[in-house]
Amino acid sequence: MNWPDNGASAAARQQLAAALAAGRVSEWSDAFATVPRHVFVPRFYRQDAEGAWQTMAWGEPGYLETVYSDAALTTQLDDHGVPTSSSSQPSLMLSMLEALDIDEGHRVFELGTGTGYNLALLSHRLGDTNVTSVDVDPGLIETAARHLQTVGFTPTVAVGDGAKGYPSRAPYDRIIATVGLHMIPQLLLAQASVGAVIVLPLGYGIVRATVTSPGHATGRFLVTPAHFMARRTIGAKPQFEAAGQQSPTDSSVPPADLLGRLKFPASVALPGYGSCSWRDGDGQLEAVGLWTPDGSTAIAHVSGTVRQYGPQRPWDTVEDLAKVFNSEPDRADFLLTVTPTGQTVSYGDRGGPSWSLPATP
Ligand SMILES: C[S@@+](CC[C@H](N)C(=O)[O-])C[C@H]1O[C@@H](n2cnc3c(N)ncnc32)[C@H](O)[C@@H]1O
Structure with missing residues (x-):
């Protein structure tokens, strides 16, 4: 030895x-x-x-x-x-x-x-x-x-x-x-x-x-939660400044939900998304940032307003997910189906929601 x-x-x-x-x-x-x-x-x-x-x-x-x-x-x-x-x-x-x-x-x-x-x-x-x-x-x-x-x-x-x-x-x-x-x-x-x-x-x-x-x-999917470092590629950076200049719209989804019950479903519906949070001096959540690899960016504030910028409106997807998932779903209820023409992840029984995965890794 x-x-x-x-x-x-x-x-x-x-x-x-x-x-x-x-x-x-x-x-x-x-x-x-x-x-x-x-x-x-x-x-x-x-x-x-x-x-x-x-x-x-x-x-x-x-x-x-x-x-x-x-x-x-x-x-x-x-x-x-x-x-x-x-x-x-x-x-x-x-x-x-x-x-x-x-x-x-x-x-x-x-x-x-x-x-x-x-x-x-x-x-x-x-x-x-x-x-x-x-x-x-x-x-x-x-x-x-x-x-x-x-x-x-x-x-x-x-x-x-x-x-x-x-x-x-x-x-x-x-x-x-x-x-x-x-x-x-x-x-x-x-x-x-x-x-x-x-x-x-x-x-x-x-x-x-x-x-x-x-x-x-x-x-x-395995029941095990996981977050691995991403395969090294070049994705667009979040556009916080541009997002911050957009007119606010109302959101009924608490920003904290993106970091909790919606974290896994969002990673299926918005592949490669990034997120961050802003907190006050006492550590209380003020807002979360959400962006996708094409640079589309949302800033959702705890007051119930959201500002979005870019070709996708990523917070709209979060709102859709919130209607489906009242609590954190079991990962094992998500099924991946791969064919030569596309890959999808579906949830629950036949007829449940499904999301198309990107065409490249
Ligand atoms: C979590 S580490 C791997 C842990 C490893 N299996 C071990 O036992 O130590 C992720 C690795 O993926 C590599 N990686 C990132 N992008 C890659 C790519 N496109 N092709 C191959 N490796 C990649 C990184 O360089 C990094 O070493």
Whole structure:
């Protein structure tokens, strides 16, 4: 073994595996108890009370407890302090891995290599010759490959847009994405065998779809809430100034509902939306901002007024959703249907509301 380990790190790893399984028998317990997360996350960033990022590294007090806790850990920031990579929350990783329903010999593609920890868990379970992963960031791929090798795995890893898959290793029996998408990318679907299971974050949920025939897939959302960092693309910025100059209209939907009961449905109806909130000195909500990737922007004030700007009127969609969802809906009641001509998410029984997903990821 050529990676640092000691009684404390080994014990912390076992404890995390046991806590994740929570008394159940999980087919992934051995992987979590064996693969050392600390090798893949030798250092991470945490925000202090003022919002400044501080690093914590192997050997420092609290590091081992945190790296083997059920926490998502930010591992890379851009020049503006915006996280660009992270090691996902272990319990969420476990839910997604279990949803993949993996069997011996399956060939798996992962979109979003990041630290390589999830890939190491897959390699432990399936053997590294059966797993392939792509990340858009060359530096991350280089580091992940090195850490994977350190723990004895050499799966196929490559730099690229994971939405395009990795055709030379296709077909895949299982596909998992660890970065947020707006639909199942067609190029990725084309690399899945019939019967393949695809697990990926869509909006504030995770969908599990089965490929029923070439170009067709269907499946429900997991009950688990989730928010993954978005696939890196360039979206328009919110137009708060322009929105603020529009004439106000009345809204009966409390702005807080967008951050609560309507958060998941809005992510299906307004794929890729962003939101923010404004609060007074006592922390009381004053208004929320809502914008879509085309720059359409709404500012909804707690007084019951809303100002909207741009080609879409995103708050009108929120009003429509509020009529359907009196309380936070169960994600498992949402069904994704994929055909070669389009992708839709529908709610409830036949005849319930449905939303078309964008044509690109
Ligand atoms: C939450 S992290 C992945 C976590 C990773 N599976 C792990 O175990 O550490 C999301 C990753 O997706 C990558 N990413 C973002 N856009 C991408 C794209 N278009 N294609 C491939 N990877 C992308 C980011 O660079 C980031 O490393």
